[in-house]
Amino acid sequence: MKKVLLGHGSGGELSHNLISDLFIKYFKNPILEAQTDSALLEISSKNISFTTDSYVVDPIFFKGGNIGKLAICGTVNDLAVSGATPKYISCSFIIEEGFSMTELETIVKTMADEAKKAEIQIVTGDTKVVNKGKCDKIFINTSGIGILDAKHKEISSGKNIAIGDKILINGDIADHGMTIMAARDFENFTTNISTDSACLNHLIHELLEANIGIKFMRDATRGGVATVLCELAKNANIGLEIDEENIPVNESVKGLCEVFGFDPLYVANEGKVIIVVDKKDSEKAIKIMQQNEFGKNSAIIGEITESNRGKAWLKTEIGGKRIIDMLAGEQLPRIC
Amino acid sequence: MKKVLLGHGSGGELSHNLISDLFIKYFKNPILEAQTDSALLEISSKNISFTTDSYVVDPIFFKGGNIGKLAICGTVNDLAVSGATPKYISCSFIIEEGFSMTELETIVKTMADEAKKAEIQIVTGDTKVVNKGKCDKIFINTSGIGILDAKHKEISSGKNIAIGDKILINGDIADHGMTIMAARDFENFTTNISTDSACLNHLIHELLEANIGIKFMRDATRGGVATVLCELAKNANIGLEIDEENIPVNESVKGLCEVFGFDPLYVANEGKVIIVVDKKDSEKAIKIMQQNEFGKNSAIIGEITESNRGKAWLKTEIGGKRIIDMLAGEQLPRIC
Numbered sequence: 039m040k041k042v043l044l045g046h047g048s049g050g051e052l053s054h055n056l057i058s059d060l061f062i063k064y065f066k067n068p069i070l071e072a073q074t075d076s077a078l079l080e081i082s083s084k085n086i087s088f089t090t091d092s093y094v095v096d097p098i099f100f101k102g103g104n105i106g107k108l109a110i111c112g113t114v115n116d117l118a119v120s121g122a123t124p125k126y127i128s129c130s131f132i133i134e135e136g137f138s139m140t141e142l143e144t145i146v147k148t149m150a151d152e153a154k155k156a157e158i159q160i161v162t163g164d165t166k167v168v169n170k171g172k173c174d175k176i177f178i179n180t181s182g183i184g185i186l187d188a189k190h191k192e193i194s195s196g197k198n199i200a201i202g203d204k205i206l207i208n209g210d211i212a213d214h215g216m217t218i219m220a221a222r223d224f225e226n227f228t229t230n231i232s233t234d235s236a237c238l239n240h241l242i243h244e245l246l247e248a249n250i251g252i253k254f255m256r257d258a259t260r261g262g263v264a265t266v267l268c269e270l271a272k273n274a275n276i277g278l279e280i281d282e283e284n285i286p287v288n289e290s291v292k293g294l295c296e297v298f299g300f301d302p303l304y305v306a307n308e309g310k311v312i313i314v315v316d317k318k319d320s321e322k323a324i325k326i327m328q329q330n331e332f333g334k335n336s337a338i339i340g341e342i343t344e345s346n347r348g349k350a351w352l353k354t355e356i357g358g359k360r361i362i363d364m365l366a367g368e369q370l371p372r373i374c
Numbered sequence: 375m376k377k378v379l380l381g382h383g384s385g386g387e388l389s390h391n392l393i394s395d396l397f398i399k400y401f402k403n404p405i406l407e408a409q410t411d412s413a414l415l416e417i418s419s420k421n422i423s424f425t426t427d428s429y430v431v432d433p434i435f436f437k438g439g440n441i442g443k444l445a446i447c448g449t450v451n452d453l454a455v456s457g458a459t460p461k462y463i464s465c466s467f468i469i470e471e472g473f474s475m476t477e478l479e480t481i482v483k484t485m486a487d488e489a490k491k492a493e494i495q496i497v498t499g500d501t502k503v504v505n506k507g508k509c510d511k512i513f514i515n516t517s518g519i520g521i522l523d524a525k526h527k528e529i530s531s532g533k534n535i536a537i538g539d540k541i542l543i544n545g546d547i548a549d550h551g552m553t554i555m556a557a558r559d560f561e562n563f564t565t566n567i568s569t570d571s572a573c574l575n576h577l578i579h580e581l582l583e584a585n586i587g588i589k590f591m592r593d594a595t596r597g598g599v600a601t602v603l604c605e606l607a608k609n610a611n612i613g614l615e616i617d618e619e620n621i622p623v624n625e626s627v628k629g630l631c632e633v634f635g636f637d638p639l640y641v642a643n644e645g646k647v648i649i650v651v652d653k654k655d656s657e658k659a660i661k662i663m664q665q666n667e668f669g670k671n672s673a674i675i676g677e678i679t680e681s682n683r684g685k686a687w688l689k690t691e692i693g694g695k696r697i698i699d700m701l702a703g704e705q706l707p708r709i710c
Contacts, residue, residue: 164426
């Protein structure tokens with residue numbers, strides 16, 4: 039079986055072979071093929087979004103995806119929730135000596151497929167190989183650039199949020215985190231749970247083009263939905279109230295959360311976005327979202343309130359009310 | 375001693391504390407302080423350069439620098455050699471659980487200092503923490519964006535190179551690689567060798583503004599000067615000839631290379647750029663370079679030839695001539 043060697047990260051002949059036989063073969067586009075150290079890009083707007091994320095998920099293959107899928111979708115989503123149209127992505131690998139070349143090819147192929155679906159180009163990259171035992175299989179960094187229409191500049195800050203605005207989500211929560219958990223602890227256990235990892239840029243684009251009042255968006259990854267809600271309440275200095283019974287959770291995921299003692303609100307997602315929409319447009323937004331393949335289970339889960347500024351509140355299924363706190367400590371390391 | 379915990383990479387409360395108490399404290403700028411997932415940037419040109427690199431150098435501290443210095447300078451240089459003015463940088467950390475918080479602070483402070491000198495802003499970032507033993511101390515990815523004047527668009531391709539053009543370098547070669555080698559193998563050995571790691575964007579800017587015929591630039595990092603020359607000859611389909619006796623090498627570095635059996639031409643640099651200049655402008659270019667603190671030992675080391683297209687030749691000090699090959703295999707893993 040072919041393996042990744044230290045020489046593949048040397049910058050010399052083996053590096054060049056890896057670039058042409060693998061990365062250019064799958065990522066194929068004229069900008070990348072120029073093989074300059076920097077990609078030269080023509081940008082059609084003076085406003086852009088720029089983001090970065092490193093992916094260290096363990097295991098690297100799991101139901102519904104792999105580390106490569108996360109690396110593309112995660113960065114695409116970070117750009118999309120800022121109101122931008124994701125365009126260009128970089129891709130930097132840190133690989134453990136001896137890693138299977140076949141597995142690397144599978145990951146690279148997945149990245150190429152996701153990039154194609156999301157209509158973005160992988161335009162520049164880097165490969166480092168470290169001695170055996172000095173990293174765990176493979177880590178991937180992706181950084182991305184998106185084109186931002188000036189009228190969407192306030193979406194990431196949430197400055198336009200008003201009392202009464204509705205809080206929406208595009209489907210079931212906690213799928214990704216519990217998929218990883220199941221893959222780690224029940225290797226020979228079959229569940230129907232799989233990652234929700236997906237590029238949401240098309241869904242978000244449909245909403246932004248529908249001429250409705252989108253006030254804020256944020257993807258709920260590490261720290262889960264709870265962390266997004268806490269940050270939103272604090273940063274925008276607004277109150278918000280969530281109805282637990284309206285939060286979509288798959289029954290199997292809910293069951294697994296109970297087994298492990300996790301609150302689904304804190305479990306990571308990789309294809310879920312929290313959206314704050316003008317009250318009058320919320321039903322229209324839900325309809326648009328439900329027509330997209332990644333929004334079938336979209337729901338209105340709460341609203342912005344006058345009271346309790348800076349705090350996120352949860353109305354529980356049994357009729358109580360409690361503050362949603364930030365995640366303290368670490369729940370699931372290496373979830374993405 | 376304070377240590378990095380898994381929770382610092384959770385996306386929850388500890389992550390937020392790390393961001394505000396360390397990253398924002400040192401990297402301080404309004405774009406970063408907005409703390410949105412994507413940085414919102416205003417770009418003054420429709421042409422931009424975009425690049426990425428991951429840094430895995432071992433050891434992480436060495437004479438004249440540390441991994442943070444490499445991470446800033448390397449990405450700044452990749453942008454600068456494309457003819458662009460480096461503007462914005464992202465910074466993504468993968469940290470081993472238990473890593474010293476004091477060492478992290480030293481690295482972050484170095485990055486902030488270098489960014490300030492290079493006049494670039496660190497605008498977005500990410501932190502992942504992996505369990506002890508799953509990475510080696512700390513890896514850093516930096517991705518960068520530079521503004522590219524349309525008139526410099528062909529510099530990275532080298533399309534304008536002509537027969538007779540001169541090949542220049544901004545100083546002594548092989549310092550970085552041999553510094554790392556000495557740090558690994560002679561921990562208690564004092565040498566006067568230190569890394570050449572430096573941001574070259576100001577030196578390059580001075581050249582580009584001098585209205586001289588700059589045809590090509592490339593920083594000579596992994597694979598050394600030899601790899602840049604081989605790639606240039608091959609990609610631009612030109613011949614080139616280098617005079618070994620004109621290549622500046624520090625005597626101690628030369629000695630250490632002999633001890634280890636390395637050819638300095640293949641050893642990594644982190645602050646050296648190969649520049650192809652119109653013959654008539656080469657002396658003027660050298661004068662400009664020598665006035666910059668990172669160009670004092672600048673020299674003309676060779677020229678573009680009519681014969682031997684696709685090949686790089688070396689005239690040796692003893693009067694012979696040989697082809698410069700690409701680096702085969704791996705010379706020094708984890709050099710950057």
